[in-house]
Amino acid sequence: MILANLKARVKQIEIKTSRLVTEQFVGLYHSAFMHQGIEFSELREYVPGDDISEIDWYSTAKFQKPYIKTFVEERELPVHILVDISGSMISKNHGRAKLEIAAELAGLLSLSAIRNNNRVSLTLFSNEEKLHLPLKRGRKHWQRIIHELLSIEVHHEKSDFKQSFTGFNNASHRRGIVFIISDFIGAEIDSSLRGMSRHHDTVAIRLRDYYDSELPEGGLLTVEDPETGRQQLLPVFSKAFRKRYTALQKKNHDSVKMDLLNSKVDLLDIGTEGDSFKPLIQFFKTRHKRKTLSQ
Structure with missing residues (x-):
């Protein structure tokens, strides 16, 4: 991203998140994630x-x-934001790029945490950890989180969730709140995530593009795997082929969902079209209501 465009986009996200993170919103965030004493x-x-x-x-x-x-x-709970920056996170098929939405969500979550007097860390990962900003407070730290997400160089790489989560678990000993932002394509959920959720309040935010589950009608469609760079032709003129593709993607989608829920991780799905903040706000409200009913 050209420097001038990068600065403008960072500023846009700063303004957008600042307007949303009002005192009422911060209270909603607090009630959804802070524990009861x-x-x-x-x-x-x-x-x-x-x-x-x-x-x-x-x-x-x-x-x-x-x-x-x-x-x-209860003392101050640190907030950790883990963002997948594998190749599929920058593909832009239908709607906005997932990584752009991830930057907005990370900006909103980090500002909410900082205004709750929580320290925030950021970890960017794909096949290995690419960048880590340690726990910190303050406006400059919040701005840097947004900047790093918009400026990070992304390659044709798959995500190694096991290695990334194991590394996080080994480094983060104090209980905190963890947000994992990813499309979870090809995710293999294992004991490393269960270990994380046992020690931390863990939320997975799954970003979904329309074409992650559906194919357009047409003739032959050239597609590129964003995580390997390999290209292939798909016969999207075939209704049977499109139907098989949709069924396979649904199976993978549901499998990851069950793995996350079985790992005691809350799951929020957000599409690449429309307002990415509305589902998050509704999630806060639902979580607060669930906590209230369980008391």
Whole structure:
């Protein structure tokens, strides 16, 4: 992106997110993600004198000996934003590029967190970690998050979720809030994500392009795999072919969804068309309502 255009786009996102992140919005964010006075500290073996009401029966059954969960008074929870920058995130088939939407969402989430007095980190990854901005507060840090997302160089690479999530888990020991922004194409969800969600309040924001699940009608369509650069011709004139493509994409879509939910990760799907903020705001409201009902 040319420097002048980059500065203009960064400014546009700054203005857009600043207008949205009002006091009311910050309160909504806080109610959706901040815990009610206490946070989980550790899981440890029961010793005589411990309060038996703190026994965690799931862990007790699993380890065949009594374990308790301990909690401490809630302090500031750090916020970590992990963004997939593999090749598929810059493809622009129907609507805006996913990475552009990711920059807007990261700008909104980071500003909301900073105005809640939380520190924010940013990690950009594909087949390996490409960039990491450590936990920090402040307007300049927020601006840099947006700038890095819009200026990062993206290559024909697949995402290695296992390596990225394992690296994050090894480096992030204190409980926090994690937002993963990706299209999750080709994602292999394993124990590294389950380990993350056990320790952090984890939300996956999946960005979806229309052509991730549907093909246009026509003759022969030349397509390029954005993660490998390989091109091929697709017979989109064939209704049967388009139907098989849609069925396969739905199967992959549903499989990733189940893997995320089984890993205790909240999932929010956002399309590349229309307002990317509206689904996020509705997600905040739904999450707050769910937390209120569970109390």
